[in-house]
Amino acid sequence: MADLSQARVLMIAADGFETVELFEPRKALEAAGVTVTLASIKRDPIQGMKGDINKAETATPDLTLEEVEVDDYDALVLPGGVANPDKLRVEELAVDIVQQFMDEDKIVAAICHAPWLLAEADVIDGRRVTGFVSIRTDLANAGAEVEDEEVVIDDNLITSRKPDDIPAFNKAIIDALTEELADAD
Numbered sequence: 001m002a003d004l005s006q007a008r009v010l011m012i013a014a015d016g017f018e019t020v021e022l023f024e025p026r027k028a029l030e031a032a033g034v035t036v037t038l039a040s041i042k043r044d045p046i047q048g049m050k051g052d053i054n055k056a057e058t059a060t061p062d063l064t065l066e067e068v069e070v071d072d073y074d075a076l077v078l079p080g081g082v083a084n085p086d087k088l089r090v091e092e093l094a095v096d097i098v099q100q101f102m103d104e105d106k107i108v109a110a111i112c113h114a115p116w117l118l119a120e121a122d123v124i125d126g127r128r129v130t131g132f133v134s135i136r137t138d139l140a141n142a143g144a145e146v147e148d149e150e151v152v153i154d155d156n157l158i159t160s161r162k163p164d165d166i167p168a169f170n171k172a173i174i175d176a177l178t179e180e181l182a183d184a185d
Contacts, residue, residue: 005033007177010073012039012065012094016083019048019056020163021111025077028170034177037073039063041091052082065093070100075177080112080132089120099123102156107176109158111169115139118157128154130161 009029013022026036040046040061050056076098078085088094098121101108110118115131116138118124125143130136130152139146150165151158151172158176160169 003033004029004174004177004181007032007034007075007181008073009034009036009075009077009173009177010039010068010070010097011036011077011079012068012088012097013046013059013061013079014040014084014087014091015047016052016081016087017046017048017059017079018052018081018084018112018163019050020166021079021081021114022048022059023057024166025079025109025111025170025173028174029077032174032177034174036077037062039065039068039097041065041087041094049081049083065091065097068093068097070097070104070106073101073106074180075107075109075173076101077173078108078110078114078117080110080114082113085114085116089117095121105156107156107158107173107180109160109169109173109176111160111165112162115144115159118142118159119144124157127157128152129157129159131159132162 045058119142
C-alpha cells in the first residue's frame with residue numbers, strides 16, 4: 001500500500017450519524033496512515049445511531065464547521081444516517097464546504113443518506129451517484145444519474161448505498177487518495 005501518511009481527510013457529521021458509517025471509514029483511513037479530522041456544528045459530542053433507531057456511540061468533533069479550512073484537506077467523507085445529513089443540509093457552512101471540495105475537484109465520498117447533502121449543495125447535476133434507496137428520487141431530481149451499485153465512482157465523487165457497502169466504500173476512498181498523492185509526486 002502507498003504511503004498515505006501525508007493525506008488529510010475531513011469528515012463532517014452531526015447528531016444522528018450512522019455509527020458504522022463514521023467509525024469504520026475513519027478506522028480504515030487511520031489504519032492506512034491518513035490523518036482524519038471530524039468537524040460538526042459544535043464541538044459537543046454528537047450522537048451516533050445504529051439503524052437510525054437506537055442510540056449508539058457518540059463522537060467528539062475536532063473542529064466546528066466555522067474552523068474548517070478546505071485547503072488543509074485532500075478529501076471529504078460524509079457518513080450517513082437519516083438525521084445527520086438532514087441537519088447538515090440546513091447548515092450553510094456545511095453546504096459551502098461540500099461546494100468548495102467539489103469546486104476544487106477534491107475527493108468527496110458520501111454513503112447512505114449523506115448524498116442528500118450533495119443534492120443540497122447542487123453539485124451532482126450530470127454526475128453518476130448512488131445512495132440509500134429512499135433518497136434516490138431526490139438525487140435524480142437534483143440531476144444525478146442514479147445507479148444501484150455498492151460503490152459508484154465518478155471522477156472525484158465516490159458514493160455508496162448502505163452499511164453493507166462500507167468495505168467497497170473504504171477501498172474506493174483509499175484508492176482515490178493513493179492515486180491523488182501519486183499524481184502529486
